[in-house]
Amino acid sequence: MSPSDFKSYLEENFQISFNNIPLLQEALTQRNYLNEHPKETGRDYQRLEFLGDAIMQATVTEYLFKRYPDWDEGQLTEMRITMVQTKSFAHFARVIHLNEAIRLGKGEEMNGARDRASLLEDIWEAFIGALFLDQGQKAVVDLLNQTVFAAIDENFFDQFIDFKSRLQEKLQAQGSVDISYEIEKEERNEDNSQVFEVFVAVDGKTLAHGAGQSIKDAEKAAAQKAYQELTAK
Amino acid sequence: MSPSDFKSYLEENFQISFNNIPLLQEALTQRNYLNEHPKETGRDYQRLEFLGDAIMQATVTEYLFKRYPDWDEGQLTEMRITMVQTKSFAHFARVIHLNEAIRLGKGEEMNGARDRASLLEDIWEAFIGALFLDQGQKAVVDLLNQTVFAAIDENFFDQFIDFKSRLQEKLQAQGSVDISYEIEKEERNEDNSQVFEVFVAVDGKTLAHGAGQSIKDAEKAAAQKAYQELTAK
Numbered sequence: 001m002s003p004s005d006f007k008s009y010l011e012e013n014f015q016i017s018f019n020n021i022p023l024l025q026e027a028l029t030q031r032n033y034l035n036e037h038p039k040e041t042g043r044d045y046q047r048l049e050f051l052g053d054a055i056m057q058a059t060v061t062e063y064l065f066k067r068y069p070d071w072d073e074g075q076l077t078e079m080r081i082t083m084v085q086t087k088s089f090a091h092f093a094r095v096i097h098l099n100e101a102i103r104l105g106k107g108e109e110m111n112g113a114r115d116r117a118s119l120l121e122d123i124w125e126a127f128i129g130a131l132f133l134d135q136g137q138k139a140v141v142d143l144l145n146q147t148v149f150a151a152i153d154e155n156f157f158d159q160f161i162d163f164k165s166r167l168q169e170k171l172q173a174q175g176s177v178d179i180s181y182e183i184e185k186e187e188r189n190e191d192n193s194q195v196f197e198v199f200v201a202v203d204g205k206t207l208a209h210g211a212g213q214s215i216k217d218a219e220k221a222a223a224q225k226a227y228q229e230l231t232a233k
Numbered sequence: 234m235s236p237s238d239f240k241s242y243l244e245e246n247f248q249i250s251f252n253n254i255p256l257l258q259e260a261l262t263q264r265n266y267l268n269e270h271p272k273e274t275g276r277d278y279q280r281l282e283f284l285g286d287a288i289m290q291a292t293v294t295e296y297l298f299k300r301y302p303d304w305d306e307g308q309l310t311e312m313r314i315t316m317v318q319t320k321s322f323a324h325f326a327r328v329i330h331l332n333e334a335i336r337l338g339k340g341e342e343m344n345g346a347r348d349r350a351s352l353l354e355d356i357w358e359a360f361i362g363a364l365f366l367d368q369g370q371k372a373v374v375d376l377l378n379q380t381v382f383a384a385i386d387e388n389f390f391d392q393f394i395d396f397k398s399r400l401q402e403k404l405q406a407q408g409s410v411d412i413s414y415e416i417e418k419e420e421r422n423e424d425n426s427q428v429f430e431v432f433v434a435v436d437g438k439t440l441a442h443g444a445g446q447s448i449k450d451a452e453k454a455a456a457q458k459a460y461q462e463l464t465a466k
Binding site for chain 1: 279280282283285287288290291294295298304305306309310371389
């Protein structure tokens with residue numbers, strides 16, 4: 001997808017109408033692409049990434065601060081960590097099809113960089129930097145409302161939370177306790193996939209059950225349920 | 234200085250007129266003060282610090298990005314590191330007399346927390362968070378123009394730069410070289426203070442001279458001069 005096709009895509013799908021196309025192009029350009037195209041006069045994305053990284057951090061921070069007026073700084077920080085990180089930004093880069101619009105060097109293309117989370121994170125930040133310069137802070141918030149902030153309501157960020165560690169911290173805050181996970185059921189479906197059911201217990205007392213296609217997933221599901229029940233009290 | 238006196242001080246000296254006094258108070262309140270005053274209903278500064286930290290980072294980033302259009306992301310990052318750090322924020326907290334307005338617990342007061350850089354950094358960030366909420370981003374930029382950004386032109390941040398390390402990185406970028414510092418003069422003033430003069434040489438060739446009241450200061454001055462001459466080329 002060329003930068004001008006991507007501009008049209010953004011207009012149709014996210015109501016974003018870029019004015020400064022060279023700026024959009026800069027956000028989508030990887031260094032080796034410029035080395036291979038010496039007639040190109042623009043820069044690569046790295047300066048815009050420097051800007052966009054700070055804009056993302058501040059915009060997410062302001063949003064969480066206002067959305068959760070009762071949370072303390074520890075809860076806010078935990079939530080921000082799950083939102084502002086490589087896997088998250090790479091996901092949203094794909095959601096808005098940034099991956100298809102990157103101008104990559106040939107070697108990077110062959111090495112699969114177009115689907116590499118670390119590059120997609122950089123490009124997401126660079127794109128946010130360009131959007132901020134071209135359209136202002138409100139346009140950034142509008143885009144995040146349609147993507148990153150909407151994902152909170154879909155529990156999207158739960159996948160990045162280590163609920164087993166959180167449950168352990170919570171349970172051991174007042175001193176040492178014995179936490180155990182045990183399999184209570186194991187089934188094989190007709191398509192040969194498996195389903196595990198486990199429970200998590202503290203000092204022998206069952207807190208919650210969970211299921212998943214691997215033991216790890218089932219344990220995480222049980223830990224998440226126990227953690228959420230404990231913190232809801 | 235009470236929060237309302239501090240409000241007047243801000244109006245007279247920085248043209249900042251806070252609307253939400255409880256918010257200003259929250260930014261100035263340390264946790265133990267609340268423990269000692271159970272009738273106080275407000276919070277301590279920590280939520281506002283979470284917000285203000287991100288606002289400072291983004292505001293400094295945008296400023297540097299626009300002020301130095303020819304710098305690459307490495308130069309921008311280096312400059313931001315010297316500006317966004319404990320000693321820097323503690324300094325500006327004192328400049329606007331935040332230290333006099335903090336509501337501290339008695340134990341912290343006795344332990345000298347009012348002059349502790351880490352607390353002053355937190356309070357600076359919390360104050361910026363409160364200013365952002367009360368008056369918006371433009372008011373934050375206005376205050377930084379009078380303080381943090383003005384300090385760039387006074388070379389204030391040079392004191393936080395490790396010029397000896399920077400010079401070494403610069404000189405060794407193309408391979409190993411021999412860097413040496415040597416004292417060329419040592420004088421004792423009538424008040425018993427000393428002045429040292431040193432030069433820095435690379436592979437035996439003198440790059441620059443520097444003077445200071447300690448050998449360390451003189452070496453730093455020589456390294457700074459050599460580094461700035463090399464990077465100005």
